[in-house]
Amino acid sequence: MGRKVTVATCALNQWALDFEGNLQRILKSIEIAKNRGARYRLGPELEICGYGCWDHYYESDTLLHSLQVLAALLVPKMALANEANYRELRWFTPWSRSRHTEEYFLPRMLQDLTQQETVPFGDAVLATQDTCIGSEICEELWTPHSPHVDMGLDGVEIITNASGSHHVLRKAHARVDLVTMATTKNGGIYLLANQKGCDGDRLYYDGCALIAMNGGIFAQGSQFSLDDVEVLTATLDLEDVRSYRAEISSRNLAASRVSPYPRVKVDFALSGHEDLLQPVSEPLEWRYHRPEEEISLGPACWLWDFLRRSHQAGFLLPLSGGVDSAATACLVYSMCYQVCEAVRDGNQEVLADVQALLSQNSYIPQDPRELCGRLLTTCYMASENSSQETWHTSTRATCVHHISLNMDPAVTAILGIFRLVTGKSPLFAVHGGSSRENLALQNVQVTPLLGCCKPGWSQLSRLPSRGSLFPEVSSSLLGYLTKYDCSSADLNPVGGISKMDLRAFVQFCMELCATHRATADLCPLQEDMGMTYAELSVFGRLRKIAKMGPYSMFCKLLNVWRDTCTPRQVADKVKRFFSRYSMNRHKMTTLTPAYHAENYSPDDNRFDLRPFLYNTRWPWQFRCIEDQVGAAAASREPRRQSFRAPSPA
Template sequence: MQSAAPNYITGQGQEVVNVRCRLQLLTTSQDRGPVLHKNVRYNCRVLFLNKKILLIRPKTAMANGGNYRELRWFTPWSKPREVEEHFLPRTIQKITGQETVPFGDAVLATKDTCIGSEICEELWLPNSPHIEMGLDGVEIFTNSSGSHHELRKAHIRVDLVRSATAKNGGIYLLSNLKGCDSDRLYFDGCAMISLNGDLVAQGAQFSLSDVEVLTATLDLEDVRGYRAHISSRCITASRVTSFHRVRVEFSLSSFDDIYTLTSNPIQWKYHSPEEEISLGPACWLWDYLRRSKQSGFLLPLSGGIDSSAAACIVYSMCCLVCEAIDLGNCEVLHDARQIVNDETYTPKSPQEFCKHILTTCYMSTENSSKETNDRAKLLAEQIGSYHLTPNVDTAVKAIVGVFSAVTGKIPQFRAHGGSGRENLALQNVQARIRMVTAYLFAQLSLWARGLPGGLLVLGSANVDESLRGYMTKYDCSSADLNPIGGISKTDLRSFIQYSVAKFQLPALTSIMTAPPTAELEPLTDGRVSQNDEDDMGMTYADLSVYGKLRKVVKTGPYSMFCKLLMAWRTLSPRQVAEKVKLFFRMYSINRHKMTTLTPSYHAESYSPDDNRFDLRPFLYNTAWPWQFRCIDEQVSSLEENRKEDGCEEVD
């Protein structure tokens, strides 16, 4: 390992000239997991070569917020720069021929370079390990990540990886999980390789392939030259505490590679939010469907934007499956044949495959309009789903009849002279009957057609409705999966517009322009009179603002009021106060519904699907006495100041 002219950049004692290294990155080979060291469970990355374990590197920072609770299982490694001896289990000893291996915060020193590892969350830290590793001469950083997809999140990952090598130089290889985690999250791949602040390789995002190999050919001398010319970096590096180096008798480069062309910088290609909605939930549904061994989906299709968006996502899934099969993906073809229970089957088109795996169901009542029925039917024809149109009035009247037989009372809608309680109860019974009907058809509709298997029920409540609680508990928003439960109404509208051209579905045009309605109250002259935003007392656009301020910015009623005073300057302080108080009143009244939300694709940072980890109460004091009093006092003070300034309040 010694040479006459030591290389002071890497500290390896190697003189390397014009070295180019070929780097390969497997986006799904996540070589990390639990390791019990001295009776403490650590989340570790295991680095190995030719059946020999080189280093077990424990994770130093746990992801412990939002969707992650690593501290439930793991302890972070809190001994920087320390390495201990780890005794391998006998089963592993038989394979590797090793009794002990290094365990701790170390790096690998090959014959030509130095390699360090970060693990997932560590890249997101303000003092990421790659900073001091780079100052200590580590030239290549690898990160086996488990970063889930959210809308508009890809640029954050890209910026983090690019900045990791921009100030300090080096090569960064980020791999990421692909597929669903058997839960709400979808890991979208999106692997990348960066050199000195430039991206040189981009992996696919939202691919149905289980494994992807990403390669780049890079020159280590580019790293050394880049670093040597940053004087401030060199001064800082001269004072850094060294990492323990595990020597590896291996070279990533060869002198024969001198004339090999190196990879050039690339411009990252981002998906639009509409494309992300089209691809992310579709891949999630496919992964869930093939792993659950079910035969398809049943979707209550109402003819509105939300259920139509869910139908388009399933159709997008069918398109992805057909594209993958056309490209020769044998695993996808095998999964498709398993789902339809036909070993000779090959999809002919997305519509033909959709007919096999998607059953749509328009469940009408006397309050349903012909317009929504026609819109649902036309969309089903265009995507190719197997469409059913059961009328559930008989079941609704039977349930109300049971109540009337016991109590002697016949509830009426408000339009027919009934009270608010009667009106709400009659709406809810329709919604809940639809949920029961959906599950009945999911279990038996294939049986009725002489086909094997059962169907997964899809829900279609958007993130804003869930946040507001604008749904009936245990109605047809209750399902097995919800592909749009983490997506706002605003984004869904944009997705519907995108789908018209992308998938050639003109039926969506009339769906997009129709006002959103639950169709649970009597029609007026045969037309819908109920409107979702009128019922909610707030717009979908406002709900997105409330959701982000509540969950992402962490505001309560008073803090939200203060922030919206400036954001909504066209409104008076009293108007802003009333809107904020209405939201928190309705949010707290309906918070109990959050405990029963259908598992949804997580696509938004303010998604209420945090019910898995949310330890706050679900029985609130809906009056918010202290917070609302503070808002009222602030409003009075602002109005008084305006009067003193000679300004009149505008209502």
């Protein structure tokens, strides 16, 4: 006899410490799940208080207010995320007593609600009248020996995962593969819920809620959406799980040896009265976004959350004509496009947010170009070094409110004061100046101009009653930015995306940069960085993800680039990278909060925990590299054969 159960999982756009809003979104998801016939609903990790509370977890108020809205059983987490962007061990201690529970005394406010003094707390599973449910939380899915393995062997048929997993380009493939593989090897049903939206920090949680069974996907949530509440349901037959498992002999042998979990008996059933005509959900094929689509959607949703929750008037973006500023303009347009689509689909919350931002209660956004013209102000701050091509490219952005400024008089005035004080006239390198003069002349065009002008323009350009956020971008890995210029913006939607992915994104959106070389136009046109962006992406990944220093990076690239570079060329490139990287590392301490999209981000604030003061000569490391270059050169020299005269007969 079948045992059909309808289960629900969800993705919620929760906000740190927004207890009232978080509660309302939880209640809405519960209402939707119940209306669809679900008898079990799963929400994302820390959905009551919000995931990104950080050191607010230390405050007693956070616990108090969470308990005030708590209406569900507490489940302990045994594996905590404590790398990269996560610091869970800073605030929480994992449950380490495997297969053990203890009685947890409920606060009196919950005792009055539940009419019970204690609840079992620990490493256990729930035994209902018709099935068994186990839980793992976020990081536990990614560990080498996940709890779902032993739970499935012990007869648990439904595994739930309340997750707080942020977006990284191409990460969805890994997440979906982990879930489907878990249910392929062990059988069973897997429910994944996730946070969505910006929780108040650099991360964007990308939803992707799903329901899987026996290696197949039966419900897929959106990865990027402006909907604050999204609920997925599926009706599945528990008999399909049991018959699937019965044929896996290796699993059944392992199950006979597994240590059992404590069962917490629940007087409840997920299945209702048997209905032979009730349809069950059919499997579907997961639809993935291409990286260019992920870039167009993720940072745009992140920008929308920042804009509506900060109650600002819009964005001010200085345009350079390069890839970075063009991509940022495209992202604001993408945000406007998604807003118009959401309103067209009947999303009243998005409509109310737009009307509040523009202070127009009757306004209904329909055309993303028109909305973009209201929310985005661009300016082109030209100088004598600005090329006509750059000017033309920068003015081809989406339909926006645009300001053109010529900054030459201000630059001339500043240089005049410098000459008056010092009696010297600095020159660009192409005109015979030193590298230090060249860098100073680039900085003098930026720091006093953009750094001082942008805040004023952002406050006065559109709506005097409110300010604007002005995203800015930079090649921060090499410090290819002016401190307190690019790093003085409010947020950076492209700061964690590689230049190669950005180029593909811009071409995907509007094919602006197919022939235009990116340049800051701060000095007469020349090659500024001494390396390509493709090489820079390789250096960044090896430095952060592969955790390589100068010598190990040289050894790695010696093999990777063996067909295109000599050992001397590889050595020079690696040494140039580490010299420039370490020389400019101090700039990361002031880096604009950036959307985190790549795991080699150099963001010093919370992700890339490295020193900002180095010996930029790297004497020991570079000497090791030079020794290897010398050894490689010696090995290629023809060996001298010693001549021995024949002995007399």
